[in-house]
Protein backbone atom coordinates (compact mmCIF):
# COMPACT_ATOMS: atom_id res chain seq x y z
CA UNK A 1 0.00 0.00 0.00
CA UNK A 2 1.44 3.34 -1.05
CA UNK A 3 0.46 6.72 0.36
CA UNK A 4 1.99 9.96 -0.83
CA UNK A 5 2.08 13.32 0.86
CA UNK A 6 2.28 16.77 -0.67
CA UNK A 7 3.43 19.79 1.32
CA UNK A 8 2.09 22.87 -0.48
CA UNK A 9 4.13 25.29 1.61
CA UNK A 10 7.27 26.78 0.08
CA UNK A 11 8.79 26.22 3.54
CA UNK A 12 10.18 22.72 3.52
CA UNK A 13 10.54 22.58 7.30
CA UNK A 14 7.45 24.55 8.28
CA UNK A 15 4.31 23.51 10.09
CA UNK A 16 2.54 22.06 7.05
CA UNK A 17 5.52 19.84 6.22
CA UNK A 18 5.60 18.64 9.81
CA UNK A 19 1.84 17.96 9.88
CA UNK A 20 1.78 16.03 6.59
CA UNK A 21 4.79 14.00 7.78
CA UNK A 22 2.98 13.13 11.00
CA UNK A 23 0.03 11.67 9.06
CA UNK A 24 2.47 9.72 6.87
CA UNK A 25 4.26 8.51 10.01
CA UNK A 26 0.97 7.09 11.31
CA UNK A 27 0.31 5.40 7.97
CA UNK A 28 3.83 3.95 7.95
CA UNK A 29 3.38 2.51 11.43
CA UNK A 30 0.36 0.65 10.07
CA UNK A 31 2.39 -0.80 7.21
CA UNK A 32 2.03 1.68 4.35
CA UNK A 33 4.90 2.78 2.14
CA UNK A 34 5.03 6.56 2.16
CA UNK A 35 6.70 9.35 0.24
CA UNK A 36 6.60 13.08 0.83
CA UNK A 37 6.78 15.69 -1.94
CA UNK A 38 7.47 19.28 -0.93
CA UNK A 39 6.56 22.19 -3.17
CA UNK A 40 9.64 24.05 -1.96
CA UNK A 41 11.93 21.39 -3.39
CA UNK A 42 10.12 20.91 -6.66
CA UNK A 43 9.72 22.86 -9.85
CA UNK A 44 5.99 22.52 -10.49
CA UNK A 45 4.88 25.15 -12.96
CA UNK A 46 1.28 26.32 -13.27
CA UNK A 47 -0.80 24.53 -15.91
CA UNK A 48 -0.30 26.26 -19.26
CA UNK A 49 -3.74 25.22 -20.51
CA UNK A 50 -2.15 23.77 -23.66
CA UNK A 51 -4.55 20.78 -23.52
CA UNK A 52 -1.66 18.56 -24.57
CA UNK A 53 -2.91 16.03 -22.02
CA UNK A 54 -6.10 15.58 -24.04
CA UNK A 55 -4.13 14.56 -27.11
CA UNK A 56 -1.23 12.70 -25.45
CA UNK A 57 -3.11 11.24 -22.45
CA UNK A 58 -0.49 12.67 -20.10
CA UNK A 59 0.82 16.08 -19.11
CA UNK A 60 3.33 17.35 -21.64
CA UNK A 61 4.98 19.88 -19.32
CA UNK A 62 8.37 18.40 -18.46
CA UNK A 63 8.96 19.55 -14.90
CA UNK A 64 8.94 17.89 -11.47
CA UNK A 65 5.21 17.15 -11.61
CA UNK A 66 6.20 14.20 -13.82
CA UNK A 67 7.82 12.57 -10.72
CA UNK A 68 4.60 13.08 -8.77
CA UNK A 69 2.40 11.57 -11.51
CA UNK A 70 4.23 8.24 -11.34
CA UNK A 71 3.85 7.96 -7.58
CA UNK A 72 0.30 9.24 -7.60
CA UNK A 73 -0.74 6.66 -10.17
CA UNK A 74 0.65 3.86 -7.98
CA UNK A 75 -0.70 5.21 -4.70
CA UNK A 76 -3.92 4.50 -2.86
CA UNK A 77 -4.04 7.85 -1.10
CA UNK A 78 -2.80 11.41 -1.09
CA UNK A 79 -2.22 13.55 2.00
CA UNK A 80 -2.55 17.07 0.63
CA UNK A 81 -1.36 19.80 2.97
CA UNK A 82 -1.29 23.52 2.39
CA UNK A 83 -0.85 26.66 4.45
CA UNK A 84 -3.64 29.19 4.09
CA UNK A 85 -2.46 32.13 2.03
CA UNK A 86 -4.96 34.99 1.74
CA UNK A 87 -7.82 32.72 2.73
CA UNK A 88 -7.02 29.99 0.19
CA UNK A 89 -4.46 27.29 -0.59
CA UNK A 90 -0.95 28.48 -1.47
CA UNK A 91 -0.08 29.24 -5.11
CA UNK A 92 2.20 26.18 -5.06
CA UNK A 93 -0.66 23.94 -3.91
CA UNK A 94 -2.94 25.44 -6.57
CA UNK A 95 -0.38 24.75 -9.31
CA UNK A 96 -0.19 21.13 -8.10
CA UNK A 97 -3.99 20.85 -8.06
CA UNK A 98 -4.41 22.30 -11.56
CA UNK A 99 -1.80 19.89 -12.88
CA UNK A 100 -3.93 16.96 -11.70
CA UNK A 101 -6.12 17.85 -14.70
CA UNK A 102 -3.97 15.59 -16.89
CA UNK A 103 -5.39 12.48 -15.18
CA UNK A 104 -8.04 13.38 -12.63
CA UNK A 105 -11.28 14.45 -14.22
CA UNK A 106 -14.94 14.39 -13.20
CA UNK A 107 -16.88 11.25 -14.01
CA UNK A 108 -18.95 13.09 -16.63
CA UNK A 109 -15.83 14.07 -18.56
CA UNK A 110 -15.11 12.18 -21.81
CA UNK A 111 -11.53 11.87 -20.49
CA UNK A 112 -12.60 10.21 -17.23
CA UNK A 113 -10.20 7.42 -16.21
CA UNK A 114 -11.52 4.87 -13.79
CA UNK A 115 -8.01 3.89 -12.67
CA UNK A 116 -7.45 7.38 -11.24
CA UNK A 117 -10.74 7.49 -9.36
CA UNK A 118 -11.43 6.48 -5.76
CA UNK A 119 -8.07 7.47 -4.36
CA UNK A 120 -8.38 8.46 -0.73
CA UNK A 121 -7.51 11.98 0.26
CA UNK A 122 -6.66 13.69 3.52
CA UNK A 123 -6.96 17.46 3.29
CA UNK A 124 -4.80 19.35 5.73
CA UNK A 125 -4.76 23.12 6.22
CA UNK A 126 -2.56 25.18 8.53
CA UNK A 127 -3.55 28.75 9.28
CA UNK A 128 -2.29 31.60 11.43
CA UNK A 129 -5.80 32.70 12.34
CA UNK A 130 -6.86 31.25 15.71
CA UNK A 131 -10.47 30.80 14.55
CA UNK A 132 -10.46 27.34 12.93
CA UNK A 133 -13.86 28.02 11.32
CA UNK A 134 -12.72 31.26 9.69
CA UNK A 135 -12.11 29.63 6.29
CA UNK A 136 -14.66 26.81 6.59
CA UNK A 137 -16.47 27.83 3.40
CA UNK A 138 -13.20 27.53 1.48
CA UNK A 139 -12.27 24.23 3.12
CA UNK A 140 -15.68 22.77 2.25
CA UNK A 141 -15.37 24.09 -1.28
CA UNK A 142 -11.93 22.51 -1.67
CA UNK A 143 -13.26 19.17 -0.40
CA UNK A 144 -16.09 19.34 -2.96
CA UNK A 145 -13.61 20.17 -5.72
CA UNK A 146 -11.48 17.11 -4.91
CA UNK A 147 -14.61 14.96 -4.69
CA UNK A 148 -15.60 16.19 -8.12
CA UNK A 149 -12.23 14.83 -9.29
CA UNK A 150 -13.31 11.47 -7.81
CA UNK A 151 -11.05 11.55 -4.75
CA UNK A 152 -12.65 10.13 -1.64
CA UNK A 153 -12.02 12.74 1.03
CA UNK A 154 -11.49 10.88 4.29
CA UNK A 155 -10.84 13.83 6.52
CA UNK A 156 -10.22 17.58 6.58
CA UNK A 157 -7.72 18.55 9.26
CA UNK A 158 -7.40 22.21 10.25
CA UNK A 159 -4.51 23.38 12.40
CA UNK A 160 -5.13 26.96 13.52
CA UNK A 161 -3.20 29.59 15.43
CA UNK A 162 0.15 28.50 14.01
CA UNK A 163 1.72 31.94 14.39
CA UNK A 164 1.25 31.99 18.15
CA UNK A 165 1.70 28.28 18.72
CA UNK A 166 3.51 26.16 16.10
CA UNK A 167 1.58 23.03 15.10
CA UNK A 168 4.04 20.62 16.70
CA UNK A 169 3.60 22.35 20.07
CA UNK A 170 -0.18 22.23 20.06
CA UNK A 171 -1.53 19.74 22.54
CA UNK A 172 -3.25 16.70 21.02
CA UNK A 173 -2.31 17.62 17.42
CA UNK A 174 0.56 15.09 17.00
CA UNK A 175 -1.64 12.25 18.29
CA UNK A 176 -4.54 13.42 16.15
CA UNK A 177 -2.39 13.52 12.99
CA UNK A 178 -0.93 10.10 13.63
CA UNK A 179 -4.40 8.67 14.18
CA UNK A 180 -5.53 10.17 10.86
CA UNK A 181 -2.70 8.16 9.29
CA UNK A 182 -3.87 5.00 11.11
CA UNK A 183 -7.48 5.48 9.99
CA UNK A 184 -6.42 6.15 6.41
CA UNK A 185 -4.64 2.80 6.20
CA UNK A 186 -7.56 1.00 7.85
CA UNK A 187 -10.02 2.53 5.44
CA UNK A 188 -7.89 1.51 2.43
CA UNK A 189 -7.73 -2.06 3.79
CA UNK A 190 -11.55 -2.17 3.89
CA UNK A 191 -11.85 -1.57 0.13
Ligand SMILES: Cc1cc2nc3c(=O)[nH]c(=O)nc-3n(C[C@H](O)[C@H](O)[C@H](O)COP(=O)(O)O)c2cc1C
Nearest residue numbers: 009014015016083084085086087126127128129162
Ligand atom coordinates in the same frame (compact mmCIF):
# COMPACT_ATOMS: atom_id res chain seq x y z
C1 LIG B 1 1.62 35.05 2.08
C2 LIG B 1 0.94 34.54 3.32
C3 LIG B 1 -0.42 34.67 3.44
C4 LIG B 1 -1.07 34.19 4.57
N1 LIG B 1 -2.43 34.32 4.66
C5 LIG B 1 -3.07 33.84 5.74
C6 LIG B 1 -4.49 33.95 5.84
O1 LIG B 1 -5.17 34.48 4.98
N2 LIG B 1 -5.08 33.45 6.95
C7 LIG B 1 -4.38 32.82 7.94
O2 LIG B 1 -4.98 32.37 8.91
N3 LIG B 1 -3.03 32.67 7.86
C8 LIG B 1 -2.37 33.18 6.78
N4 LIG B 1 -1.01 33.03 6.69
C9 LIG B 1 -0.29 32.28 7.74
C10 LIG B 1 -0.02 30.83 7.33
O3 LIG B 1 -1.18 30.19 6.86
C11 LIG B 1 0.51 30.03 8.52
O4 LIG B 1 1.58 30.68 9.12
C12 LIG B 1 0.86 28.61 8.11
O5 LIG B 1 0.79 27.76 9.23
C13 LIG B 1 2.27 28.51 7.51
O6 LIG B 1 2.57 27.16 7.20
P1 LIG B 1 4.08 26.66 6.94
O7 LIG B 1 4.80 26.79 8.27
O8 LIG B 1 3.95 25.27 6.52
O9 LIG B 1 4.65 27.53 5.88
C14 LIG B 1 -0.34 33.54 5.59
C15 LIG B 1 1.06 33.41 5.45
C16 LIG B 1 1.69 33.90 4.33
C17 LIG B 1 3.19 33.75 4.20
